[in-house]
Amino acid sequence: MIEFKSLEKLDWDKFLNYLEKFLFSNFSKEASKTLKPAFSFEEALLIQKKSKFIYKLLEKEKKIELIPLKSLQELFNKALKRGLFLPIELEEIKKWFINLKKLSPLLKDSPFEELLSNYEEIKDLEKILDKNLDYEEAKVKDKASYNLFMIRKKLKEAQELLFSKLEKLKNFYYQKGYLQENLFTHREGRYVLPIKREYKNKIKGILHEVSQSGATVFIEPTSIISLNNEIEDLRFEEQREITRILKEISSEIFIKYSNFLNLEKIYQDFEITLSKVKLGKLYKGIFPILKREGPIKLLFSAHPLLILQKSEEKIKKVIYNNFIIEKGLVISGPNLGGKTVALKTIGILVFMAQSGFPIPAKEAEIPVFSQIFADFENEQSIIEGESSFSSHLKNLKKILEKADSKTLILLDEPGKGTDPEEGSALIAVIIKELIKKKAKVILTTHSPILKNLPFKIKELQLATMGYDLDTKEPNYKLTYGIWGESLAFDLAKRMGFPEDLLLEAINYLQNKINWEFYKSLEEEKQKLKIKEQELTSKLNQLEEKKQELEKEKQRLIHFWNEEFKKLLEKIKSEGINYKKALSSYHKFFEKIQKDTFIKQADFKEGDKVWILPFRSEGEILKIKDNLVEVKIGKFKAEVPKENITKKVLSYMNSSILSKREKVQDINKINRDKETLNLIGLTVEEALKEVEKLINNAFLEGIKKIYLIHGHGTGKLKRNIWQYLNKHPLVRSFEFANIWEGGSGVTIAYLEEKN
Numbered sequence: 001m002i003e004f005k006s007l008e009k010l011d012w013d014k015f016l017n018y019l020e021k022f023l024f025s026n027f028s029k030e031a032s033k034t035l036k037p038a039f040s041f042e043e044a045l046l047i048q049k050k051s052k053f054i055y056k057l058l059e060k061e062k063k064i065e066l067i068p069l070k071s072l073q074e075l076f077n078k079a080l081k082r083g084l085f086l087p088i089e090l091e092e093i094k095k096w097f098i099n100l101k102k103l104s105p106l107l108k109d110s111p112f113e114e115l116l117s118n119y120e121e122i123k124d125l126e127k128i129l130d131k132n133l134d135y136e137e138a139k140v141k142d143k144a145s146y147n148l149f150m151i152r153k154k155l156k157e158a159q160e161l162l163f164s165k166l167e168k169l170k171n172f173y174y175q176k177g178y179l180q181e182n183l184f185t186h187r188e189g190r191y192v193l194p195i196k197r198e199y200k201n202k203i204k205g206i207l208h209e210v211s212q213s214g215a216t217v218f219i220e221p222t223s224i225i226s227l228n229n230e231i232e233d234l235r236f237e238e239q240r241e242i243t244r245i246l247k248e249i250s251s252e253i254f255i256k257y258s259n260f261l262n263l264e265k266i267y268q269d270f271e272i273t274l275s276k277v278k279l280g281k282l283y284k285g286i287f288p289i290l291k292r293e294g295p296i297k298l299l300f301s302a303h304p305l306l307i308l309q310k311s312e313e314k315i316k317k318v319i320y321n322n323f324i325i326e327k328g329l330v331i332s333g334p335n336l337g338g339k340t341v342a343l344k345t346i347g348i349l350v351f352m353a354q355s356g357f358p359i360p361a362k363e364a365e366i367p368v369f370s371q372i373f374a375d376f377e378n379e380q381s382i383i384e385g386e387s388s389f390s391s392h393l394k395n396l397k398k399i400l401e402k403a404d405s406k407t408l409i410l411l412d413e414p415g416k417g418t419d420p421e422e423g424s425a426l427i428a429v430i431i432k433e434l435i436k437k438k439a440k441v442i443l444t445t446h447s448p449i450l451k452n453l454p455f456k457i458k459e460l461q462l463a464t465m466g467y468d469l470d471t472k473e474p475n476y477k478l479t480y481g482i483w484g485e486s487l488a489f490d491l492a493k494r495m496g497f498p499e500d501l502l503l504e505a506i507n508y509l510q511n512k513i514n515w516e517f518y519k520s521l522e523e524e525k526q527k528l529k530i531k532e533q534e535l536t537s538k539l540n541q542l543e544e545k546k547q548e549l550e551k552e553k554q555r556l557i558h559f560w561n562e563e564f565k566k567l568l569e570k571i572k573s574e575g576i577n578y579k580k581a582l583s584s585y586h587k588f589f590e591k592i593q594k595d596t597f598i599k600q601a602d603f604k605e606g607d608k609v610w611i612l613p614f615r616s617e618g619e620i621l622k623i624k625d626n627l628v629e630v631k632i633g634k635f636k637a638e639v640p641k642e643n644i645t646k647k648v649l650s651y652m653n654s655s656i657l658s659k660r661e662k663v664q665d666i667n668k669i670n671r672d673k674e675t676l677n678l679i680g681l682t683v684e685e686a687l688k689e690v691e692k693l694i695n696n697a698f699l700e701g702i703k704k705i706y707l708i709h710g711h712g713t714g715k716l717k718r719n720i721w722q723y724l725n726k727h728p729l730v731r732s733f734e735f736a737n738i739w740e741g742g743s744g745v746t747i748a749y750l751e752e753k754n
Contacts, residue, residue, distance in 0.1 A: 007036070009376045010347040012304055018282075018308055022275035027071040028268050040367040041292050047356035050111040050269070052287055054277045055358070062106060064274060067099055076257060084250040087138045090129055093253070096263070097126040103270075112270050118263040118600065119377045122256045122620045128249055140242045148241045155234040161464075166191055169221055178202055180216045181695060183728060189235075190228050192218040202220040247621035276357050283307040285358025289365045293405070296346065296440070298323040301361035303345040304352070312324040319476040323344070326461065328431070332451045333465030333476070338476035339444035340376075340412055342465065346442055347374055347410050369440075370406035373399045375414065392416075396430055404634075405438035412444050424449035435459045504719050564588070582619065603628065609644045611637075618644075633679050636711065637744055675706040683719045690720060698750050706736065717746070724748055 007013065019032045038044040057064065070092040079085040085093070100119045107116055132144040135546055142149050166184045170193060174182045178199040184191055187208045194216045195203055205221040220228060253260070283304055300320045309315050319338070323329075323346050324507045331339050353366040376397045392414060399409055414430075415423035424447040431450075434441050445451060454462040466477040567588055570576075576584065603609070607620045611630055618630040627638045676693050678686040690707060697705050709716045726734045729751050736745035 007351070009374050010344050010351065012305075012348065015305055015348060015352075018279055019272070019275045020276045023271060024066045024068045025071075025268075026068075027073075027264065027269060028271040028275075031268050032272050032275070035355060037351045037372075038368075039354070039370045041290065044290055044354045044356075044368045046111065047273075047354075048287060048290060050273045051277055051280075051356040053112075054109050054274050055061045055287070057106060057278075058277060058281070064106065064273070065102065066271060067095060069095055069099060069267075072096070072260045075290070076254075076260065079250060080254070084246045085253065086246070087133060087140060090133055090246075090249065091135050093137055094126065094129050094133070094135060094189075096131075097123065100267075107270075112266065115263065115266045115270060118259050118266065121259045122263070125253060125256065128252060132245060132249055139537055140245055145241060146246050148238065148245065149235055151238045155231065155238060158227060158231050158234060162191060162224055162231060165224050165227065166193075169193065169223070173203065176202075181698070181729075185218065187218050189232060190220050191224065192220045195219050239310060248279075264295045273356060276355070280358030282311070285360050286362070286364065287358055288353045290353065291365060291367045293329075293367050294365065296323060296325040296350070296367065297363070297365040298346065298349055298359075298361050299363040301345065301349060301359065301364065302339060303348060304360050305348075306341075307360055321478045323478070324480075325440060325442060325463075327459040328435055328436070328457070329461045329463060330450060330454055331442070331463050331465065332446065333445045334467050334474055335446075337465035337467060337474035339465050341476070342478055343410050343412055343442060343444055347372070349409075350408060360627075367440075368406075369408045371402060371404070372408045372410075373403075374410040374412075375399070376412040396427075400430060400433060403434050403439040407439040408436060409439055410443075411441070412445060413446065415445075415447060415450065421449065423447075428453055431460075432457060570721075573630075582667045587641070603641065611639060611644050620644075633677070633710075637742055673709065673711060674702050677708045678716065678720070679708060679710045679712075681716075683716060686716055686720065687723050692725060694729050694748070694750065701752075702750065703752070704747055704749045707748060708744065709746065710744045719742075720746060 007710055013033075016032055016035055019035075020029050023029045023032060038047050054064075070089075072093075075085070075089050075092060077206040079089060100115070100123075104116055104119065107113070132141055133139075134141050140148065142152050145476060170179065170182065170184050173179050173193060173195070178195055180196050184193050186192070190206075190208060192208050193203070194211075195218070197210075197215055200207065200217045200219065203219050203221060205219045206225065207217055207219050209218040210216070211218075214266040284432075285304075288298075299322050301323060302318050302320045306315060306318045312316050321342060323342070325346070331342055333339055335656060349359045349361070349364070350366055350369065350372065353364070354368055373395075375392060396414070399407075403409065411427075415427040424445075427447075428449055431441055431443070431453060441452070451462070454460040461479045461480060463478050466475040466479055566585060571584065603620060603623060605620050605622065608632065609618055609620060609628075610616075611618050611632060616632050620628055621631050621636065622629040624638075626641055628641055628644055629636060629638050630644065674687060674693060674697050681689065686709070693705055693707075709720055711717075721733070724730045724746070731749045731751050733746055733748040735743045736747050
């Protein structure tokens with residue numbers, strides 16, 4: 001057993017975070033976060049056996065290619081509630097079959113044999129899925145049943161007949177001028193024609209909807225009502241037959257419920273074991289010899305996090321140590337010398353060994369422990385009002401009660417937080433009692449009393465963290481059989497404390513007087529007074545600077561507002577068209593840039609800028625010669641430097657940029673393009689918006705439209721292109737120029753009105 005605090009103190013959770021990069025399925029990722037060591041010899045041996053098997057497969061260069069899988073437990077929970085699996089859920093089950101089929105040849109005669117036996121129990125279900133499901137379309141196949149085949153055949157024939165009639169009606173009414181557009185559409189499951197309001201009485205049928213403007217009414221002609229009814233009935237029959245088929249398939253799967261859930265559990269174990277081995281290869285780990293009892297032997301070993309962080313270039317150097325612990329070990333040495341790291345290294349390597357991980361060492365032998373306790377300093381509870389020492393005592397009492405010969409105990413500077421001599425004396429007798437119980441005890445300390453324990457208790461070894469007396473630097477190497485000095489004075493000197501102060505401290509020690517360094521109340525008050533004066537002075541300077549900036553801001557606002565008014569008056573008086581007005585606006589803005597000393601060379605990654613072609617704010621991602629990659633909302637684009645500008649002042653958007661719309665209002669200019677931002681919408685939502693825009697743009701005589709879909713996964717773009725390719729009002733389409741958004745924007749060219 002082990003307490004969560006012990007795992008946390010030894011950085012177990014941080015180490016487990018590295019597993020996730022080798023895991024594919026979410027249910028395995030979640031399980032890996034709560035992974036704990038085995039606490040019996042047999043279980044630890046089995047876990048290691050699994051890891052060794054996978055390690056050998058990888059050594060033989062066998063490819064183990066996994067794909068992300070959905071949790072079978074979650075799929076079954078949803079299906080059981082509704083009474084059947086949906087086609088998309090059955091497709092996820094199919095992925096399990098694909099994955100298991102690839103793994104089967106590799107796992108014969110392995111510790112994962114149970115995975116294969118469960119697969120054998122359910123693999124016949126794959127044939128049922130293949131027979132009935134169209135995986136690409138995520139739907140039931142036409143030939144899943146004769147009844148479904150006939151229904152869909154009739155449905156197809158009825159739709160073809162309906163479309164034929166609608167096409168004739170549409171052309172007839174369009175020639176008469178009754179239709180708003182030369183097309184038919186769909187409303188509430190019924191096919192309808194978009195009729196101009198003034199001609200609604202000319203066509204017999206059912207009115208289903210009126211457009212928001214009231215200019216268009218959607219009428220289902222009488223001649224197709226019966227066909228529409230037939231199609232609706234056939235769709236209902238189709239859905240009923242699909243439900244029947246899915247229930248039949250689902251009932252077969254429900255019978256194997258326990259096999260599927262057991263399969264997920266074993267597969268999860270396999271995937272996590274694979275990730276353990278892959279992570280172990282990253283730090284070149286070996287499998288330790290696991291024993292029922294005996295000494296801990298870790299030769300040329302290091303903390304795995306240090307090695308992993310070095311590979312990420314977060315630390316410069318990793319020190320490797322030899323740890324040999326017969327029954328107990330007392331580690332002393334200087335502050336910041338690596339005592340706590342050594343203790344954590346021993347603890348986490350034992351955890352790893354009992355969890356099936358390869359460990360970072362050249363050679364290792366580890367007895368399997370049934371209990372592991374770790375007590376580190378600063379474990380006080382603010383909520384419960386505990387001191388650090390009382391918290392230590394509470395932990396030590398629990399350890400003392402539960403310790404036995406299968407227990408590992410790690411203590412970091414025990415006895416701190418109270419009178420040093422009293423605290424050390426208490427810890428000394430506790431350790432003596434733990435040794436009597438044959439528990440393995442490893443502790444770090446500065447206490448002379450505890451450092452003397454190995455001379456009184458033969459089961460305890462003495463070791464110290466090395467220190468270079470010439471350079472006055474720790475070397476982090478563990479040396480056995482040596483008393484370690486704390487070297488507080490050397491550390492203080494290295495940190496820049498004055499020599500006279502250190503000499504006085506040595507005198508205190510030599511005279512056996514307690515170290516009591518304090519500052520008088522008057523000195524503290526004087527320091528606070530000086531700090532207060534400095535702070536007041538800085539605040540006054542900041543206030544003056546703020547007022548100067550505010551004056552300059554108001555001056556600039558007034559000046560550029562006046563200049564902009566002149567520009568507007570010029571546009572009004574000369575009747576400038578939209579393009580020339582926009583050109584004048586760009587020149588005006590460039591003038592602001594020049595006068596406020598913003599140059600292209602000033603641009604840097606991370607700057608917030610205004611992108612002129614998109615009339616939007618964005619952020620600079622990369623600068624490539626004269627091109628700048630910018631992020632606008634969720635999509636990226638490359639634009640020339642001259643088409644972007646920094647936001648000069650906060651008033652620019654509200655006080656000047658917004659006035660651009662007034663230029664458009666004054667000249668009442670017709671636009672020759674329309675822009676639609678589809679980022680953030682689902683495919684269905686986006687296509688509805690595109691349909692509206694195409695219809696409106698066509699009626700207004702707009703020749704091309706801009707559809708902003710971004711890059712993302714590409715799904716939105718593909719569906720938009722498929723839609724445009726079939727649309728009768730779209731003549732052609734293409735990606736925008738690089739300065740207009742590139743492949744993140746599609747330009748559609750519309751047919752001209754007759």
